[in-house]
Every structure is written in C-alpha cells, then in structure tokens.
Amino acid sequence: MSREPPARRGRPGDPDHDALERGHVFVTPEGAFAEAAAVWLARLLLDLCGQTERRISVALAGGSTPRGVYEALASLRDVHWDRVEIFFGDERAVPAEHVDSNYRMARESLLDRVPILSDQVHAMNGTATSLARAAQDYAALLPRSLDLLLLGIGADGHTASLFPGAETLREQQLRVVPATAPDPPRNRLTVTPAVVRHARRIVVMASGRAKASSVARALAGRWDPAGCPAQLARRGSWILDPAAASELDPALTSRLSPTQDGAA
Ligand code: 6PG
Numbered sequence: 001m002s003r004e005p006p007a008r009r010g011r012p013g014d015p016d017h018d019a020l021e022r023g024h025v026f027v028t029p030e031g032a033f034a035e036a037a038a039v040w041l042a043r044l045l046l047d048l049c050g051q052t053e054r055r056i057s058v059a060l061a062g063g064s065t066p067r068g069v070y071e072a073l074a075s076l077r078d079v080h081w082d083r084v085e086i087f088f089g090d091e092r093a094v095p096a097e098h099v100d101s102n103y104r105m106a107r108e109s110l111l112d113r114v115p116i117l118s119d120q121v122h123a124m125n126g127t128a129t130s131l132a133r134a135a136q137d138y139a140a141l142l143p144r145s146l147d148l149l150l151l152g153i154g155a156d157g158h159t160a161s162l163f164p165g166a167e168t169l170r171e172q173q174l175r176v177v178p179a180t181a182p183d184p185p186r187n188r189l190t191v192t193p194a195v196v197r198h199a200r201r202i203v204v205m206a207s208g209r210a211k212a213s214s215v216a217r218a219l220a221g222r223w224d225p226a227g228c229p230a231q232l233a234r235r236g237s238w239i240l241d242p243a244a245a246s247e248l249d250p251a252l253t254s255r256l257s258p259t260q261d262g263a264a
Pocket of ligand 1: 061062063064065066089090091092102151152153154158159160161
C-alpha cells in the first residue's frame with residue numbers, strides 16, 4: 001500500500017498546504033480503531049520524548065472519538081507520562097465536571113488512569129466570566145509550538161472549535177479565542193489556525209461513515225480552509241477507521257495494524 005501523501009492541492013506556496021507532503025493517512029483494521037490508534041500514539045509519544053530532555057507538550061482533542069483511544073492509551077505501559085505536559089485544543093464553556101466538558105472526558109478516559117501530576121495538566125477555563133480573558137490567560141500558558149496537537153474532525157469539516165466560515169479562522173494575532181459552535185454547547189474556547197500551523201506534529205483521529213466526506217475534503221479537496229477548517233491539519237498524520245476513510249483514494253492510505261510499532 002503506497003505511503004505517498006495525498007496529491008498536492010490548491011495554491012503552491014501556502015504554508016499550510018505545502019506541508020501536505022509530510023502528511024500520512026493510516027487506516028486501522030475494522031473494529032480495532034481505538035487500539036491501533038493508541039499503539040501508534042504511544043510510539044509517537046515515545047519518539048517525541050526521545051528527541052528532547054524537556055517535557056513534551058501535547059494538546060488533547062475533544063469530542064467523543066478520542067475517548068476509546070485515550071482509554072486504550074492509558075492501558076499501555078510504555079509511555080513516560082512524567083515527561084508530558086497536557087494542554088487542550090478546545091473546550092466547551094461548561095464546568096469541568098459537566099458531561100460536555102472535554103476536560104472531563106480526558107480525565108475519565110486518560111488522566112485519572114496514568115501517572116501524571118495535576119501540575120502537568122492545563123485545562124482551559126470554561127466557566128470564566130470573561131471567555132476572552134480566559135483565552136488570553138490560556139494563550140500565555142501555551143508553548144510557542146506544541147510538540148503534538150491531537151485533533152478530531154466534524155462532519156462539517158470543523159476541527160477543534162474552528163467552524164466553517166467563522167471569524168476565528170481569520171485570526172492572525174491571538175492563539176486562543178472564544179468561539180461559537182452551531183450546535184450546543186455553543187460557547188467555546190479554541191486554539192486558532194496559528195497554533196495548528198506551528199504545531200510540530202499533528203494527529204487527526206476520525207471514525208465512522210459520517211466523517212468520510214469531510215475527511216476526503218480535508219485531505220484531497222480543493223484548498224479551502226475557510227470552508228473546511230480541518231484542511232489546516234492536512235499536513236498531519238491522520239488515523240482513520242475504514243468507514244471514515246471510505247471516500248479516500250486507497251492509494252493515498254497506509255494500513256495500520258493494532259501491533260504497528262512504527263509511528264511515522
Ligand atoms: C469538540 C472537538 C471537536 C471534535 C469534533 C469531532 O470539542 O467537540 O474539539 O473538534 O473533535 O467535533 O467530534 P466527535 O469525536 O464527537 O465526532
């Protein structure tokens with residue numbers, strides 16, 4: 001199966017889409033998405049830790065897809081969690097224990113299950129009186145370049161809480177901003193395109209037939225990040241189950257097995 005990245009699309013010279021060449025698309029075996037993604041992520045975390053003496057900065061993806069992956073990741077022994085600083089790519093404006101909180105999902109599925117100290121975990125403040133102030137405070141915490149940014153993708157092509165046509169996509173200065181989602185919970189905080197652009201590694205996880213069309217547009221559609229914000233992550237490594245990859249040219253994908261130990 002070819003490991004060639006998706007064919008280049010859109011305007012050459014645009015920093016976001018030129019990096020496409022580094023993108024890899026992995027398809028997990030049917031029914032083993034979480035396990036295969038977790039093994040691949042564990043190996044990537046090990047590789048990233050091996051490249052530096054300092055702690056690595058990892059921003060977690062929200063939503064529901066990561067839950068199973070995080071649970072599987074928590075069960076793997078060979079991740080040096082003492083070397084990891086945890087951030088978030090976005091958060092809903094709800095209390096940390098709210099059922100819709102990305103922090104709560106990450107805490108339940110991963111952070112409460114691995115040896116990581118609370119001072120290594122930096123949650124966004126979803127209950128701040130001023131979300132603009134909370135965004136500013138969080139941006140001050142974020143490293144200049146995240147070592148690893150985990151993202152998901154919506155059926156509409158959004159990623160983090162960067163939604164199609166949103167003003168946030170045009171933000172050039174700020175790195176974290178308040179955002180409004182089309183569906184509840186509407187009020188959010190999100191990293192901006194600059195944070196996506198400067199992340200050293202990006203991993204996008206998607207599963208299910210409902211994502212197939214937005215995944216294909218993100219990876220192989222005409223360059224249009226305003227219409228499909230997940231294109232900002234085009235250069236990343238994409239881990240898809242067969243259903244989410246079903247509208248992609250198979251020649252653009254590599255097979256990922258649950259025992260795969262070579263993170264690209
Ligand atoms: C969020 C996420 C968002 C998510 C996609 C996919 O806070 O909801 O940041 O970008 O990754 O909406 O969500 P599912 O994994 O639930 O399909």
